Every structure is written in C-alpha cells, then in structure tokens.
Amino acid sequence: MTDFLYNYLHVYLFVALFMLFCGIVGVVYRRTLIGMLVSLELIMNGAGLNLVALNRFVSPENAYGTAFTLIIMGIAAAEAAVALGIIILIFRKYRHIEGGDLREMRD
Amino acid sequence: MNFAEIIFLFIIAVTMGGAATAVLAGSVVYAIMGLVVTMFGVAALYVYLNSPFVALMQILIYVGAVTVLIAFAVMLVGPLYRRPKEWTTAGKFGAALGVALVSLLLFVRFVTETFPRAGAPSFEMTTKDIGRLFFDDLVLPFELISLLIVVAILGAIMLALFARGNK
Structure with a gap:
C-alpha cells in the first residue's frame, strides 16, 4: 500500500523545490514588477505545498501545517492587493513599471 | 504503475x-x-x-x-x-x-539528509478538525488575519485616493 509514488514525501518536496527555484529565477530575471509578483506567488505556493506535505507525512496527528497554509493564502491575498495598489501608483507616476529604473519610493 | x-x-x-x-x-x-x-x-x-x-x-x-x-x-x-x-x-x-542552482543544491542536500524516505502513515484530516483547530488553538492568528485583510483593503483604497488627489 505504501509503495505508490504519491505516498512518498520527497516527490512533493521536490515539486515545491522546483517552484522555489523558478520563483528565485523569476524575481531576479524579470524586468517588470508584475513579473516579479507572479514569481513571488510561485514561491508562496511552493511553501504551502511544502507545509501540507510535511504535515501529512511527518506529523499526521494534528493539522497545524494545513492551518498555516490557509493563513498563508489569506496573507497572499492581502499582499497581492497592496502590491497591485503600489504598482498602479508607480505606473501613474512614472508611466512604466520596470523595476530596474525605480530609485526611490518617496512621494 | x-x-x-x-x-x-x-x-x-x-x-x-x-x-x-x-x-x-x-x-x-x-x-x-x-x-x-x-x-x-x-x-x-x-x-x-x-x-x-x-x-x-x-x-x-x-x-x-x-x-x-x-x-x-x-x-x-x-x-x-x-x-x-x-x-x-x-x-x-x-x-x-547561478543563485537558484546553488540554493537548489543546498536544499536538495538538506531534504535528502533530513527527512527519512518513509511511506505514508494514516492521515485523516477533515474540515471539522481544521475548523476546530482554528477556533480552538489558533484563535489569535485567525483574528489577526482578518485584521490584516481589513488593513490591506484600507491601504489599497488610501493608495488609490492619494494618487487621485495628487493629480
């Protein structure tokens, strides 16, 4: 029963690791702020997958990892709303959203 | 398979x-x-x-x-x-x-050495358990999340309003 592929912890951990890898590449490599935000969402998704997998395989007697993943989802929604407000503000002021050209966030 | x-x-x-x-x-x-x-x-x-x-x-x-x-x-x-x-x-x-590969290698090494390659124990987590956990042990984080979302909504509205006021 336990030798199916989806019953191994490492498969899930490596998928989450690949998502973290893609997210790090994207945050450094993208030129617009929206691309960086997409990569950040990728990283947070990988973290949530990691937490649920560890909860299911390492400590199955409580649900703290699952609850923490739900908390991460709420924080990600709030973070996306604030980040998009800031992005639209930057676009109104500078008429572009390229991260490399931003030097200051005053006024 | x-x-x-x-x-x-x-x-x-x-x-x-x-x-x-x-x-x-x-x-x-x-x-x-x-x-x-x-x-x-x-x-x-x-x-x-x-x-x-x-x-x-x-x-x-x-x-x-x-x-x-x-x-x-x-x-x-x-x-x-x-x-x-x-x-x-x-x-x-x-x-x-380069940065991502170095971190990937570090994390692969960490993952393969830390966690045992074990099969799955039994795991039955219902929605009732999650709800009981949220309203029993994790009441403070739950309420803080709602506060955070309210503050984020207010912050987004204020950002939009100030941008319009400056123009």
Whole structure:
C-alpha cells in the first residue's frame, strides 16, 4: 500500500523545490514588477505545498501545517492587493513599471 | 504503475511546466496563464495529500482572486504591445540561474539528509478538525488575519485616493 509514488514525501518536496527555484529565477530575471509578483506567488505556493506535505507525512496527528497554509493564502491575498495598489501608483507616476529604473519610493 | 500514479506524474509535469512558463514566458499574459496552470496543479497535489479542503481553498483564493487581481493590474498599467520583452540581459539570467542552482543544491542536500524516505502513515484530516483547530488553538492568528485583510483593503483604497488627489 505504501509503495505508490504519491505516498512518498520527497516527490512533493521536490515539486515545491522546483517552484522555489523558478520563483528565485523569476524575481531576479524579470524586468517588470508584475513579473516579479507572479514569481513571488510561485514561491508562496511552493511553501504551502511544502507545509501540507510535511504535515501529512511527518506529523499526521494534528493539522497545524494545513492551518498555516490557509493563513498563508489569506496573507497572499492581502499582499497581492497592496502590491497591485503600489504598482498602479508607480505606473501613474512614472508611466512604466520596470523595476530596474525605480530609485526611490518617496512621494 | 497503476492509473493513479500515471495521473500523478501527469499532474507533476503540468505543475512544473506551468512554473517554467510563468518564469520564462516573454509576455506577462502568458506568465499569468502559467501561474494559473501551476496553481491548479498544486490544488491537485493537495487532493493527493488527502486535503481536499485546502485544494478547494487554493482554487478559490489563488485562481479566483489573486490571478484575477494580477490580470486587472496588467489591464490597468497600459497597452501591452508597446511593452518590450519581459527578459533582461543574459548576464542577469546567468546570475539568477547561478543563485537558484546553488540554493537548489543546498536544499536538495538538506531534504535528502533530513527527512527519512518513509511511506505514508494514516492521515485523516477533515474540515471539522481544521475548523476546530482554528477556533480552538489558533484563535489569535485567525483574528489577526482578518485584521490584516481589513488593513490591506484600507491601504489599497488610501493608495488609490492619494494618487487621485495628487493629480
């Protein structure tokens, strides 16, 4: 029963690791702020997958990892709303959203 | 290899392909499509992890709310056809790949040495258990989340209002 592929912890951990890898590449490599935000969402998704997998395989007697993943989802929604407000503000002021050209966030 | 394993491998391939698309696509719209595909794949992985409630919340919040917000931002920040490609210089790509590869190697080493390659114990986590945990042990974080969301909504509204006032 336990030798199916989806019953191994490492498969899930490596998928989450690949998502973290893609997210790090994207945050450094993208030129617009929206691309960086997409990569950040990728990283947070990988973290949530990691937490649920560890909860299911390492400590199955409580649900703290699952609850923490739900908390991460709420924080990600709030973070996306604030980040998009800031992005639209930057676009109104500078008429572009390229991260490399931003030097200051005053006024 | 049974049928569930074949579907599992397909889901993993779709998730990884979506993640690579979200990073390497030349246009922001394709990147968002890749992000949606990745989130659906992660939701399917949650189903394989015996957590259907988290899977549905993943679809509801990430696919339903966050990507729609990002799509609205893409629509609000001006025409797409005048935008240059999403890629920057090759040196930056090399640096990003180097940083990510070093961290990937470190984490692979950490993962393979820390966690035992064990089979699955029995895991039955119902929505009732999660709700009881939230309203029993984790009341303070739960209330703090609602406070955080209220503050974020107010902050977004204030950002929009101040931007209009300055113009």
